[in-house]
Amino acid sequence: MSTYLTILGFNSAIPTINSSPTAQLLEIEERHFLIDCGEGTQVQLRKAKARFSKINHIFISHLHGDHCFGLPGLIASFRLLGRDIPLHVYGPKGIKKNAGNHFSDHRNTPAALKWFIMSWIRIILKRSMKTAG
Numbered sequence: 001m002s003t004y005l006t007i008l009g010f011n012s013a014i015p016t017i018n019s020s021p022t023a024q025l026l027e028i029e030e031r032h033f034l035i036d037c038g039e040g041t042q043v044q045l046r047k048a049k050a051r052f053s054k055i056n057h058i059f060i061s062h063l064h065g066d067h068c069f070g071l072p073g074l075i076a077s078f079r080l081l082g083r084d085i086p087l088h089v090y091g092p093k094g095i096k097k098n099a100g101n102h103f104s105d106h107r108n109t110p111a112a113l114k115w116f117i118m119s120w121i122r123i124i125l126k127r128s129m130k131t132a133g
Helices: 041-047 071-080 095-103
Strands: 003-009 023-028 031-035 055-059 087-091 113-117
Touching: 003 041, 023 041, 041 071, 071 087, 071 095, 087 095, 095 113
Parallel strands: 031 055, 055 087, 087 113
Antiparallel strands: 003 023, 023 031
């Protein structure tokens, strides 16, 4: 099982030339998960040569801007790219209102956008661990 974590941004409340707000891309086999989506995440995804079409699940840890301000733009880009594959967005109470307000006109919303409200987020990966010994 191949697993990769790409840190797209961390430790920055605002994007600068040398740092980007929080976002991580977790790749497990052929599944791609975006964890947080700070401003500038699309640019960082392109720099990392990540394929946008592979991201089907986005997890937002909390509603501070450095963790979610990139989400409306990313969703809009998916729409512009003609995405019709389901996109699942998981986040705390208020995530749909926070990011979804940009898509109040259904013509601007990707066809298969699904919101999931969670009080906490946990990803459990089952993997047999071999110990050196």
